[in-house]
Amino acid sequence: MTTSALAPDSVRLLPGTYDRRRRVNRDYLVSLDERALVQNHRIEAGIGDQGWHLKPSVTPGVETGWGRHWGWETPGALLRGHFVGHWMSAAAREVAVTGDPVLRGKLSVVLDELQACQDAGEGWVFGIPRTFLRRLAEGREVWAPQYNIHKTFMGLVDVHRDLGDERALRIAHRAAGVLAEWARAFGREEFQALLEVETGGMLEVWADLLEATGDDDLYRDLLDRYDHRSLFDGLLAGEDMLTNMHANTTIPEVLGAARAFEVTGEERWRRIVEAYWDWAVARRGTFCTGGQTSGEIWTPPFSFAARRGAKTQEHCAVYNMIRLADVLYRWTGDASYLDYIEANLVNGILAQQHPGTGMVSYFLPLQSGARKEWGSPTEDFWCCHGTLVQAHTRHASLAVYADAEAVTIAQYIPVRADIDTPSGALAVEVRTLDDALYVGPDANAGPGGSTHRPHALRVSVVIESAPTVSGRVRMRVPAWTVGDVDVRSEAAAVHRDRFIEIDHPGGRTEVELGFGFELRTVPLPDEPATVAFVEGGVVLAGLVDRETPLVGDVCDPTTLLAADDERQWSQWLTRYRSVGRSAGIRFVPLNEVVDERFAVYFPVVTPA
Structure with missing residues (x-):
């Protein structure tokens, strides 16, 4: 029997670590000016700054303008306008769970603005120009316009799903007609070539809108057009389609296949999802954190030693693979998917959010002596900035089925x-x-x-x-x-x-x-004398500024680490120190590291 997630308003966090992180995230969502969120949509619609004023920038030490959003949201940037979709998705879930009146009001303003932009743009409701799609078709440099477009769709769909907002659905449905008109101008094979450039979750949106509207003619045609056959047919043929490929290009596509199965019941979509998980996780393995990717690409199967760097474990990939594991658990009831979610929540989602500012670390470096590099409130707006704000509104939904x-x-x-x-x-x-x-x-x-x-x-x-x-x-x-x-x-x-x-x-x-639980060593598959330390589900980080060998038995963590600083007032603390060395190394949970330099993997030397 298929297991279901609970409705957002049926489950709510109680005080604890996850709720504290949610609250930090909520405060950040509220801090953003709703009109700055749609600055690029307004510019594209020709509305510009008429009739409204932005607040001064509040980013400490940064003087970049009057309340504008910068980084990837800078007017003129190729991915401008993507973040508001993530914000809508996060705000909608927060409102659905808590009834937050401030976010509800800001969300209403954002929808007002998007509707005005769509009316001015004759159906176009996105933060980039239509010419970006023409440049895509001509093979000219344009980054990923469909990925960008998807984010606005995603936000609108989530506002409708979580809050029952019919206006959001109307805006999305009208915009889908514009995209369908563009897509139908290409032959089927010709359009397949366009799918080789990152499309984000467009396939998932079409499945969502098919379910929400019942418009078979429109959305079944779009599902068929966005069936990425070069990827999906290869997976079904048992081929490794992932090694050295950009991970978060394909994870959203497979989430789309999952939704297509759930909405249409067609078994081929389910087999695609199962084959993807098999190649992404079962046949590939993960780092000790439960995450994967290096430089945003899938590593070779069980070959991690040469892939530890400053840009391992992209947050977007962590978030979307948690979503995929959630899908497969709901279909199968297999607890191994829940174990995967736990590892990635504890050592990914928590580890890649600054506990004070709520900002994201785009990557979780596994290169010894590296530091987490945190984003800023208004100067970056990376893709991972977007999945961050969504992730911390959804902890409760993963807890109970x-x-x-x-x-x-x-x-x-x-x-x-x-x-x-x-x-x-x-x-x-x-x-x-x-x-x-x-x-x-x-x-x-x-x-x-x-x-x-x-x-x-x-x-x-x-x-x-x-x-x-x-x-x-x-x-x-x-x-x-x-x-x-x-x-x-x-x-x-x-x-x-x-x-x-x-x-x-x-x-x-x-x-x-x-x-x-117990402290255990987790070796790199292709370098078994190099290990990480994990206690229960928590990965530990050693506070060091370089790769540092330890001396002891690689299979017996008690020869390498000892309990340290275990008690503070009424709290038990997870703390260890290295033993058998003249200068000790302190170990703390990876998700508690903020600005310290650290290492997760340590080479172990057997004593003479």
């Missing part, structure tokens, strides 16, 4: 979910008892708790409903779990297929879970 048979707790993120089950309404609250700001009964040693930092993730799950409403709840057992799961509950628990299952009889059911 439901189907007719059970509610599944997929990620141990503090949330409250209100679910309509076949037998009635049921509420689930998930709390992690070892969050950085809460120690619980281990506030003291001895009878009050552990003497040293507990080596288990402890989770509380509370299920509540009317006395007559029962239901089954499934809780994922993470792949990194060591030993038996500690389950404390009056309800009988069954361990089945990587999940702990309980039957909630109605009323209130409390469950406490303990997932044991």
Whole structure:
């Protein structure tokens, strides 16, 4: 049975790390001037700056103009106008979950502006000129106009899907007619050549709009035209279509294939998605972080040693592969996809957001001694800047799923979910008892708790409903779990297929879970004497400014690292130091590194 994600307004983050990151992201979304967001759409529509004024730039130390957006959003830049789509998508989800009145008001202004631009542009509602499509067809340099166009479509579709806004759907549907007229001017084979230049998620948008409008004539034709046969047919033939290819060109295309399957039911689309995952992950492997790519391209299968640099793990690829894993989990119920999501949330999405400013690190460098390079609020607007603001509005949606048979707790993120089950309404609250700001009964040693930092993730799950409403709840057992799961509950628990299952009889059911973890070494596949250190699902970073060998047993992390600085007031801290060296190296979670130089992989020398 297919598992479903919950509606955005059915699940909400509770206080904890993920909610703090969401709040930082929300504050950034609110800080942006809504008219600056559409500056390029207005310019393209010939409206310009009439009747409105931008606020002065507030970026510290930067004097670039009166509230304009710069970087990739600079008027005249080839990718100008892409970011507002990401912003709309993020704002819509935040409003759907929290009801945020400020963002709702700003979103309404953005839609007003886009509608005015579309009216002035006779259907064209994008931040680049139509001539960019002509340049694309002529083979002239133009970067990726369809990728750019997709972002505005994406934002409009997400506003409609998350908020039920019919105006957003009307704008998108009208714009689709303009794109269809352009696409139909080419023969089928001729148009296939245009798909070799990055199209973003255009295929996904056509599937979304087919579902939303029911316009078969328009959107089935567009699905057929955007069926990228050179990529998809190669995948179906069992060929490696990815090595040394730009990763985030193809991931959105395969997400489009996934939506095409969900909307049309045609099995070929599903087989494309499954083949892509097989080549992208199963046959390729990942870095210890769960991420992939170097310089934005797929590495060769299990060949990572020569691909560690300053530009590994592009944020866009991390975000979109999480989306793909979510799709495949919903189709299959296979917990391995949830493990993949967890690794990339902890060591990608959290690790690539500045915890104070909310800004993104485009890449997560795995070159020893590198630093994360953070974007700025208004001077960069990279592609990863866009996926950043979306990612931090969607944590709750990855935490809990439901189907007719059970509610599944997929990620141990503090949330409250209100679910309509076949037998009635049921509420689930998930709390992690070892969050950085809460120690619980281990506030003291001895009878009050552990003497040293507990080596288990402890989770509380509370299920509540009317006395007559029962239901089954499934809780994922993470792949990194060591030993038996500690389950404390009056309800009988069954361990089945990587999940702990309980039957909630109605009323209130409390469950406490303990997932044991240990420090382990994770070697590079093609350089097994070079390892990373991972505790549970958390990758550790050594604070060093160069590649630094360690001395010990590559298979026994206790010969290499020892616990360090484990306690602060009422908090347990994840901290280690190297042993067996004259100068120690301190290790902290990779997602806590901000401006320090660091290394993730360390060569290990066996002692004489």
